[in-house]
Amino acid sequence: MPANMDIVKAEWRARAIAEYRSASVASEFLSWLLRLTFSSDILQASFSVVGNELDHADMTWEVYQALGATEEDPLAEITEGALVLPQAFGKPTFERVVLACLDVYCIGETLAAALFRAMQQGVAENAPKQLLDRLVEDADQHVQFGWAVIDECLDRDAKKVASLAKKHLPEYFSRAERAWGLLPDTWIEPVGPHEQRFGLIARARYKREFYQAIAEQVIPFLEDRNLQGRAAWGRRPKPKKK
Ligand SMILES: [Fe+2]
Numbered sequence: 696m697p698a699n700m701d702i703v704k705a706e707w708r709a710r711a712i713a714e715y716r717s718a719s720v721a722s723e724f725l726s727w728l729l730r731l732t733f734s735s736d737i738l739q740a741s742f743s744v745v746g747n748e749l750d751h752a753d754m755t756w757e758v759y760q761a762l763g764a765t766e767e768d769p770l771a772e773i774t775e776g777a778l779v780l781p782q783a784f785g786k787p788t789f790e791r792v793v794l795a796c797l798d799v800y801c802i803g804e805t806l807a808a809a810l811f812r813a814m815q816q817g818v819a820e821n822a823p824k825q826l827l828d829r830l831v832e833d834a835d836q837h838v839q840f841g842w843a844v845i846d847e848c849l850d851r852d853a854k855k856v857a858s859l860a861k862k863h864l865p866e867y868f869s870r871a872e873r874a875w876g877l878l879p880d881t882w883i884e885p886v887g888p889h890e891q892r893f894g895l896i897a898r899a900r901y902k903r904e905f906y907q908a909i910a911e912q913v914i915p916f917l918e919d920r921n922l923q924g925r926a927a928w929g930r931r932p933k934p935k936k937k
Pocket of ligand 1: 714717748751914
């Protein structure tokens with residue numbers, strides 16, 4: 696049985712849009728860091744994150760086309776509101792940096808790195824394989840960037856970072872869990888070995904990678920910085936069982 700190419704193409708189309716969004720929010724994040732005169736190393740790293748994300752968007756779009764898509768412009772459907780960082784809107788830029796960094800880089804990119812690595816394990820087709828090699832490499836770099844930003848924020852105002860983390864981490868954990876950690880009882884898995892060759896993974900694998908990345912990376916890295924990651928995880932609003 697050949698792979699279901701509608702499912703494969705839909706996945707890479709969604710990923711191309713998500714990568715474009717990542718580029719947009721990375722550029723907004725860079726402008727905040729510039730405004731707050733972060734160290735040159737951080738600014739250069741932030742600049743390279745923007746460039747990586749633009750590369751990812753273009754490369755992912757090329758994979759989508761290599762799979763036979765003929766669509767002209769999938770970005771036309773993205774609304775401007777989806778391309779901005781929403782965290783702590785209207786609050787001082789320092790608070791926005793701390794919260795967006797925890798949410799997008801410390802949690803989001805750590806999960807992305809784990810998921811891309813899982814996708815990389817099963818991929819066999821050339822175009823998605825080359826892309827996944829690059830995505831895995833860059834995601835690790837983006838995670839390091841996130842924690843380096845948090846460390847510089849801690850140097851500037853450790854008390855503020857701790858209170859922001861305490862207040863907001865539970866909701867960020869909860870949102871990520873709803874996206875990656877759930878597997879409805881009624882779920883019928885469309886991804887099998889044939890789709891895996893094109894870089895897709897089953898929902899049960901997402902779930903496993905999610906809990907492992909939170910337990911082995913995000914929480915310990917938060918604890919290393921006295922940011923009470925374990926307590927925040929315990930206080931997250933629990934998803935309703937579907
Ligand atoms: Fe990316």
